[in-house]
Amino acid sequence: MQHSCVSGGGLKYRLFMEIDVFNLFEADTKKEVDKICSALTLKTSDLIYLVKLSEAKIIEFPYLHACKYLEETPENIRFTDKNIQAIKGNGVGKLSQDAKKAVNKLFQSPRFVKRTTAHMFYRIDQRYWHMFFFDLKDRAVNGNHWEYGEHIHYVSWLWPNLKCGEVWSKFCQLGKKSIGGAKHIRFEK
Known part of the structure; x- marks a missing residue:
């Protein structure tokens, strides 16, 4: 057509x-x-x-x-240098408190990023x-x-x-x- x-x-x-x-x-x-x-x-x-x-x-x-x-990424979901350092500095094994926060933020990102x-x-x-x-x-x-x-x-x-x-x-x-x-x-x- x-x-x-x-x-x-x-x-x-x-x-x-x-x-x-x-x-x-x-x-x-x-x-x-x-x-x-x-x-x-x-x-x-x-x-x-x-x-x-x-x-x-x-x-x-x-x-x-x-x-x-x-x-658009909400401020509370944005990855910071502190988050990156927490994951890098953690090494293999159990996650530190800061590394846990960073990983949680990473997994929340797809739900909240517009x-x-x-x-x-x-x-x-x-x-x-x-x-x-x-x-x-x-x-x-x-x-x-x-x-x-x-x-x-x-x-x-x-x-x-x-x-x-x-x-x-x-x-x-x-x-x-x-x-x-x-x-x-x-x-x-």
Whole structure:
């Protein structure tokens, strides 16, 4: 199936076809985005495909791609020089009190470190743009905070108060908490 992602308008002609990620790029209104997001399930391969299309620089997909990974480690989980020295200085055998604390901190790290990823697809003039973002909790199969489970977040040029450069800068500085009003999209690996 060919997709023209130059502007919106295509959705009304594709209503009876399967909803896919290109419907988001073709949407003209937030109302259309709402409908698409509620029906869409994205996969890792969909995001990879968008990145490859961007890298191919073809006229049918005139979007550039930016990607950002953020890692936020709570202060009480950060490994310090003292922790490293405690483990190094312990040697073989029973762990000292300081070495135990360091090892506990090491094993707690995966539970408390917040890793967030964003993929921004944007036109060179930044008038049209689409951003997908998520953290590990959004992708959790069990205990997910969204009632439908695994998901990613989406915002675009259709949000009236959001501008491409500002959204990207805020995300790069503050992570996903800086972007309100994002839509949820079901996600499968």
